[in-house]
């Protein structure tokens with residue numbers, strides 16, 4: 001045994017970045033998500049962050065966070081089961097449950113953590129977990145930790161799902177796991193039908209609504225509102241770091257489930273609670289959504305459409321998404337990096353996805369135009385996109 | 392029997408080239424770990440057998456999968472019966 005061997009094993013394959021002379025990851029951001037962001041000291045248009053509603057740098061949200069810091073300090077230095085469970089925490093749990101219209105909620109430091117911690121509390125080797133083939137890494141990791149039998153189904157394919165359900169006899173419990181908005185594709189799950197299939201085969205549905213909460217539905221309540229799924233009895237998770245513009249992950253569902261997780265989910269019990277600033281920030285985002293959602297959503301859709309049309313005109317391969325994002329199908333990882341770099345060089349920050357974040361050779365470059373971008377900024381982005389397309 | 396295996400695998404690999412016995416899982420079909428799970432599940436259903444993932448950890452081509460299934464005696468009745 002030699003420490004050198006250990007460190008040799010840890011080498012990162014940077015060949016692609018070396019060949020391209022460009023690494024899109026860990027770019028240094030020198031500002032907040034303002035009208036323009038500073039990346040490595042350069043002013044750029046942010047089409048990369050998940051700041052859908054444009055509330056990350058909203059003055060009201062900042063103010064709420066600052067007031068919480070004044071009252072509570074920056075941290076309670078404890079997990080929720082100990083000193084971390086301040087009144088703001090409890091109020092936010094209630095407010096989130098009310099918002100998505102489910103019985104109860106717990107809040108973890110991130111949705112990655114929520115998805116990682118959920119599954120091994122509720123499933124084990126005697127169970128079957130059927131999962132959409134394209135779900136997020138956090139769900140896959142969580143599912144793998146259970147020792148359950150895992151059966152992926154073709155992306156959003158109800159027929160394939162039902163086929164598997166029909167042949168799923170003899171398990172203690174069957175779970176069906178999917179996401180609302182698949183953030184690399186922009187596709188939306190037919191979740192209402194999935195819930196109906198779950199009812200038919202007595203399976204437990206689990207939905208990750210990270211890119212749907214605060215975005216989908218008439219009043220921003222997410223996938224359950226969007227698809228009019230009333231009386232949902234399954235499990236719901238979502239990130240609070242995207243449209244909600246803060247950080248954290250929620251798990252919601254029936255009281256019995258949530259109470260169990262409160263004591264048995266180690267990812268919650270043994271991890272320092274979200275800080276007062278974040279709790280207050282999320283709460284103020286919920287207030288803004290309550291009063292202003294329809295106006296914000298209109299802006300969001302309008303911007304998405306302008307970018308979409310520019311992409312079409314520029315000859316890019318892009319499928320119109322019902323979610324407020326545009327995902328360009330670039331294919332190989334090289335082509336994905338090249339387009340991401342071209343955009344970067346012209347002043348647009350975008351998100352590249354290569355394997356393993358997406359299936360091999362199904363690279364994507366994603367553009368999200370947040371609701372707070374000014375029309376001038378969108379015009380400029382549109383002009384850049386068209387220019388790159390024509391070149 | 393080979394045809395039936397190939398058809399079963401093709402049915403869960405959407406947007407992929409036509410599969411032959413010589414298709415390389417990674418290079419030709421871009422199969423990742425979830426695809427592989429989906430392939431094994433589909434074979435389990437099609438042939439009403441149980442497959443352990445570990446037994447198929449080292450397969451590289453479609454032919455390897457066929458050989459494994461044969462070696463495990465899943466098709467003891469001979470190809471003609473399947």
Ligand SMILES: Cc1ncc(COP(=O)(O)O)c(C=O)c1O
Pocket residue numbers: 109110111112113115136138179183208210211238239240241247248249
């Ligand atoms: C679908 C999905 N689930 C979970 C996560 C993780 O959420 P968080 O950033 O809160 O850990 C993300 C993105 O980061 C996501 O896109």
